[in-house]
Amino acid sequence: MSAVNTIRAERIKAFTVRSTWWNIVLTLVLSIGLSLLICVAVVATWGDTTTEDRATVQDDALEILLSGYFFGIVVMLVLGVMVMTSEYQNAMIRTTFVAEPRRVPMFAAKSLVVAVIAAGVAALFLAGSYVGGSLILGVRDIDVSLDVPGGARSFFGIVPFFVLAALFSLALGAILRSTAAAITIVVLLYLVIPNLVLLIPKYGEEISAAFPFMAGVIFLDPSPSSVYGPWAGLGIFVAYVVALWGLAAYLLKRRDA
Amino acid sequence: MISARGLSKRYGSTLAVNDLSFDVKAGEVTGFLGPNGAGKSTTMRLILGLDRPASGTATINGKRYAELANPLREVGSVLDAKQVNDGRTGRNHLRWMAASNGIARSRVDEVLEMVGLTSAASKRAGGYSLGMSQRLGIAGALLGDPGVLMFDEPVNGLDPEGIVWIRTFMQHLAGQGRTVFVSSHLLSEMSQTASHLIVIGRGQLIADTSTAEVIRSSSSNFTRVRAEGLASFVDVLKSRGLNAELDGDAALVEGAETDVVGRLAAEVGVTLLELSAQRASLEEAFMELTRDAVEYHADPSIPGHAGTEGGTQ
Numbered sequence: 001m002s003a004v005n006t007i008r009a010e011r012i013k014a015f016t017v018r019s020t021w022w023n024i025v026l027t028l029v030l031s032i033g034l035s036l037l038i039c040v041a042v043v044a045t046w047g048d049t050t051t052e053d054r055a056t057v058q059d060d061a062l063e064i065l066l067s068g069y070f071f072g073i074v075v076m077l078v079l080g081v082m083v084m085t086s087e088y089q090n091a092m093i094r095t096t097f098v099a100e101p102r103r104v105p106m107f108a109a110k111s112l113v114v115a116v117i118a119a120g121v122a123a124l125f126l127a128g129s130y131v132g133g134s135l136i137l138g139v140r141d142i143d144v145s146l147d148v149p150g151g152a153r154s155f156f157g158i159v160p161f162f163v164l165a166a167l168f169s170l171a172l173g174a175i176l177r178s179t180a181a182a183i184t185i186v187v188l189l190y191l192v193i194p195n196l197v198l199l200i201p202k203y204g205e206e207i208s209a210a211f212p213f214m215a216g217v218i219f220l221d222p223s224p225s226s227v228y229g230p231w232a233g234l235g236i237f238v239a240y241v242v243a244l245w246g247l248a249a250y251l252l253k254r255r256d257a
Numbered sequence: 258m259i260s261a262r263g264l265s266k267r268y269g270s271t272l273a274v275n276d277l278s279f280d281v282k283a284g285e286v287t288g289f290l291g292p293n294g295a296g297k298s299t300t301m302r303l304i305l306g307l308d309r310p311a312s313g314t315a316t317i318n319g320k321r322y323a324e325l326a327n328p329l330r331e332v333g334s335v336l337d338a339k340q341v342n343d344g345r346t347g348r349n350h351l352r353w354m355a356a357s358n359g360i361a362r363s364r365v366d367e368v369l370e371m372v373g374l375t376s377a378a379s380k381r382a383g384g385y386s387l388g389m390s391q392r393l394g395i396a397g398a399l400l401g402d403p404g405v406l407m408f409d410e411p412v413n414g415l416d417p418e419g420i421v422w423i424r425t426f427m428q429h430l431a432g433q434g435r436t437v438f439v440s441s442h443l444l445s446e447m448s449q450t451a452s453h454l455i456v457i458g459r460g461q462l463i464a465d466t467s468t469a470e471v472i473r474s475s476s477s478n479f480t481r482v483r484a485e486g487l488a489s490f491v492d493v494l495k496s497r498g499l500n501a502e503l504d505g506d507a508a509l510v511e512g513a514e515t516d517v518v519g520r521l522a523a524e525v526g527v528t529l530l531e532l533s534a535q536r537a538s539l540e541e542a543f544m545e546l547t548r549d550a551v552e553y554h555a556d557p558s559i560p561g562h563a564g565t566e567g568g569t570q
Contacts, residue, residue: 002359009357016349017342086344091337094307095350095397098334099357101306101323256308 006100006109014083014113023079027121031072032128038067039136046140061144062151063222065133069125069158070217073165076118077186080169083114085179094257103252107174111245114170115163122162126155150222153230157220160234164216164241165190171241174248189213209233212240258283259304259405259438263313266299266460273299275460276313281438283404286431288451288468289440290543296460297440298336301409305334317405329358333398334407338390338414340397343383347374347393350382354397368396388419395426406430408439412446424450444543448472480510480518483531490527497521507531 014020042049042057042064049057057064087093100106134144146152173182194214198204208214209227218225218233225233259281266274274296281287291297302308304315306322314321317332325331341350351365369375372392377385382393391411398406408427412420427450431437441447447454447468454471456464464471483506484490491508494501499518500511510518515534522529 005357005359009353012349012353012356013345016346016353017344019344086342089342090339092340092342094302094305094336095340095354097307098305098336099329099354101325101328254309256302 003105003109006105007112009100010106010109010113013086014110014117017082017086019082019086020079020117023075023082024117024121027072027075027079028124028128030075031068031125032132034068034071035065035125035129036068036132036136038064039133042142043136043139058142059148060222061137061142062146062148062155065129065137065144066126066154066158068129069161069220072125073162074187074190076121076162076166077169077190078183079117080114080166081173081182081186082179083110084170084173085177085182088177097257104249107249107252111167111170114166118162118166119159122159125162126158130155148222150224150230154220154222157230157234161216161220161237164237165213168212168241168244171244171248175244175251210236212237215240258319258436259315259317259407260319261300261304261313261315264300264303264315265311265313266296266303266308267311273460274303274310277457277460277462278313279455279462279465281405281436281455282453283436284431284434285453286427286437286439286451287453287455288447289438289455289457290444290447290471291440291442291457291463293442295442295457297442297457298409299460300457301334301336301407301438301440304407305332305336307336327358327360327401329354329360329397329401329403331401331403332405332407333395333401333403334409335391335394335398335411336407336409338387338394340394341382341390344381346379346381347385347389347396348378350393351397351400355400358401360400364400364402368399371399372396387414388416391415391419391423395423403435405436406438408437410440410442412441420446444471478512479535480515481507481531481533481535482510482518482522482529483507484522485528485530490522490525493525493527494518494521509535 046054087096096106097103130144137144146155169182169186172186173179176182176185189211190213194208194211197207197211200207206227209218209225215233215236218228219230219237221230224230228236260279262278264274264277265272277296277300289297289300299308300315303310304317304322317325322328322332341347348365348369351368352362354360355362355365366375366378369378372395374389374392374396377389382390385393395408395411398408406427408423411423411427415423424446427437427439439447439451451468454464454466454468455462456471482490482501487506487508488503491501491503494508494510501508515532519529519532522532
């Protein structure tokens with residue numbers, strides 16, 4: 001059972017369930033679609049926009065054009081969860097462990113496959129949003145350039161953000177072994193809790209910034225957060241993913257199947 | 258060859274498998290027999306490294322399962338009828354299995370043909386009947402052309418046709434010189450497929466011997482008699498050296514033929530009301546064997562068993 005064989009097996013597994021394809025397509029449609037929709041909205045209301053607001057739009061053009069990632073990635077999280085939890089349907093996981101008894105290498109191969117899918121989807125999102133968004137915004141002569149403060153980071157940072165988000169949900173799926181539970185928790189962690197804790201007076205922002213996905217969002221945000229810098233954000237996100245992945249690998253090895 | 262040495266597994270306070278040692282020899286069908294809950298499936302999971310034993314070791318061809326370089330090429334196993342993701346087609350399921358162990362892709366269609374699943378190979382496994390799922394499982398077990406095969410209750414829930422197919426198939430596999438280890442809670446089923454039996458109850462070894470020996474030693478025949486003046490007739494039977502005793506309104510005579518008892522009744526002028534041969538079914542015999550499982554202990558002197566292999570590791 002060489003590493004190459006294990007990776008091939010995990011690649012076949014990932015692409016032979018429909019949910020993977022659905023999730024890839026849906027992530028792209030949602031993220032690119034929302035990005036372009038917002039661009040269209042900006043262009044359509046351009047006549048009613050004050051000069052002052054037009055300047056702001058010009059400054060934030062890149063951010064506007066990438067804004068669709070925030071919701072599109074929810075589907076990417078579902079993909080990460082399902083690549084793992086699909087193993088726990090019926091007694092599938094036993095077949096997996098019988099064919100690939102070295103469980104941590106199996107999980108590593110699965111993680112690699114998911115990371116490559118996430119990176120590919122992120123690249124397609126960037127290409128689609130950039131090309132489509134530039135064309136749409138170009139109608140009003142709004143320039144889109146990476147050559148703005150934090151521009152390259154928030155643009156290319158989408159790739160590690162997608163990869164880390166997918167690996168986070170993969171690991172959560174491995175720990176919880178239930179699609180419903182893992183998706184619920186990951187969506188709560190991504191969309192709900194960090195925004196709810198913002199309501200806490202005084203320390204709300206600090207507490208919110210301590211959550212994994214918020215750290216990732218701070219990394220992507222071209223304008224600096226008041227809590228910590230963008231690279232610290234990436235570091236925190238990575239640390240969360242590494243810790244969760246480690247726990248998942250440990251439990252996979254320990255648990256009876 | 259499969260070897261278990263001092264294998265134990267505990268779930269909470271329950272000792273599911275208790276110090277189990279046995280060898281499954283090559284080239285024959287060995288039945289793994291025990292009532293439901295005896296620890297058969299647990300033992301098989303321990304052999305396959307799916308569960309961690311509390312103590313002891315299980316090896317296949319001298320290695321722990323996880324140490325096998327390409328396990329599917331050495332051991333094929335079917336533990337559950339449904340061990341595939343519903344969304345995947347049968348062929349794709351076998352494809353990833355083959356890839357994981359470096360098995361040629363052409364082998365996938367070969368094993369599909371072998372189990373008669375070719376026409377359903379492109380259908381999603383969620384739509385398979387139990388029999389088709391079982392066949393897909395067996396196809397997966399055969400992928401790596403392994404010398405050792407393990408099946409856990411393979412006929413459970415199958416229709417008669419499926420049962421006959423599996424039975425014939427297992428004998429066919431053993432005939433090719435493969436080691437076949439198959440569990441069941443039905444002695445009658447095992448008596449038709451297995452030549453050797455490992456019997457366990459409450460996680461402990463009860464017997465490790467040939468199927469013929471198990472059937473012979475555990476089958477018991479009685480003659481049931483009702484007669485006028487039964488008590489005195491029982492005394493007569495006893496005086497003729499027969500093992501007879503009262504059982505309610507009838508008497509049971511161990512082992513005796515109805516002819517013997519009938520002639521004896523005529524000889525002493527007793528009016529018979531009933532005379533019938535009572536044959537304990539295999540299942541009853543088996544229940545008898547495993548009922549007080551903890552009172553039975555592995556007898557290393559039973560012929561045809563381990564110990565000849567050089568003992569524990």
